[in-house]
Amino acid sequence: MRVKRYVVNALPEAVSLIRSELGNDAVILNTKEIKIGGFMGMFRKKKMEVIAAIESKHANTPAKQPKAASKPDSDFGQMIQNAQRASTAVLNPSPPKPSAAHNVDREQHILDEIRNLKEYMTKLSNQRTDLAGMSDEIWQLKEHLIEQEMAPQWVDRLIQSISEKQSEERTNYSKDQVWEHAASQLKEWLKPYGNSGISGEARIVHFVGPTGVGKTTTIAKLAAEQTIKHGKKVGFITSDTYRIAAVDQLRTYANILNVPLEVVFSPMDLPKAFNQLAERELLYMDTAGRNFRSELHVSEVNSLLQSSEPKETILVLSVTGKTKDMAAVAEHFSKYGVKKVLFTKLDETSVYGAIFNLIMDFDLYPTYMASGQTVPDDIERFRAESYIQHLLGSKSL
Structure with a gap:
């Protein structure tokens, strides 16, 4: 690309010079008023600085009839092509059209294209300055x-x-x-977002999240903590009937911890399950892992979470998942008022930025961080200091 600077008395003078030196395909990139000459800062004259450019293949070539535009190699190429057409219209005004409204729209389109190009070039310039x-x-x-x-x-x-x-x-x-x-x-x-944890006032705690994130194991870890360390009477409810193995896994944990388990197949089964577990102080409910990037599946699970008793819903996400997928899941659940999150599988990755993104972008309150399969040891309350050590490295604090 050939770029040239003109210092003139007025814009029309620059247009004439640009047309004669660079051709009709030239692009006007920028115009601004400057002061030149003078003595010791006084008696300076006002001039107009005009920056114009043209692609090398068009330099100093006579104007031709317009042809179909080729596909640009990038967004910047598209912007250059659009600006070329816009500047060509400025340098070679066409006869007035019958519709005044059409002319106004066309002129506005030209101005928009030139402004977008200028903003893009300014952004690139700022990036180069920042790096330097x-x-x-x-x-x-x-x-x-x-x-x-x-x-x-x-x-x-x-x-x-x-x-x-x-x-x-x-x-x-x-x-x-x-x-x-x-x-x-x-x-x-x-x-x-620190010290959020799981509310001590909630009697029913629902765990939701995609399949494979470790909800069932996480529930067992938390239940063991409550029964062994705090002596609470815990009960299990599972609606994860899509996978028989999931019910068997939770039943195994229930037998080990001596915790009763109720299985529900639909929202209509919930009152009976609650009645069976009426003497339990704390109920942990496991839900089916689904493709929660679909809001329909989120809505289906949400129908199972209705209760008149004090409750809380925890979104469980694995840090081994794709950031984009986790963000989609978080966005859908946040629409239903889910504000707390628990992160699992920290031992299976060395990339932790997604945790920060989800907390800040969706205003989620982190409760626990889990790693490994050992019950009940491989889980801890979320602490900012510990997390930052994972993110920046152990020597960051």
């Missing part, structure tokens, strides 16, 4: 967070926060200092 001013230590942190699959908007905010502190202190942070500031900022952001 970023220290190696901060750049290493950014790369690490990207590898951890933290969402770009949160990576950028964190990097900006650290860069601003470094500028204020007029110093260059070491790697340890960069990591320490990152841990401190992350802890501050997570502070409103």
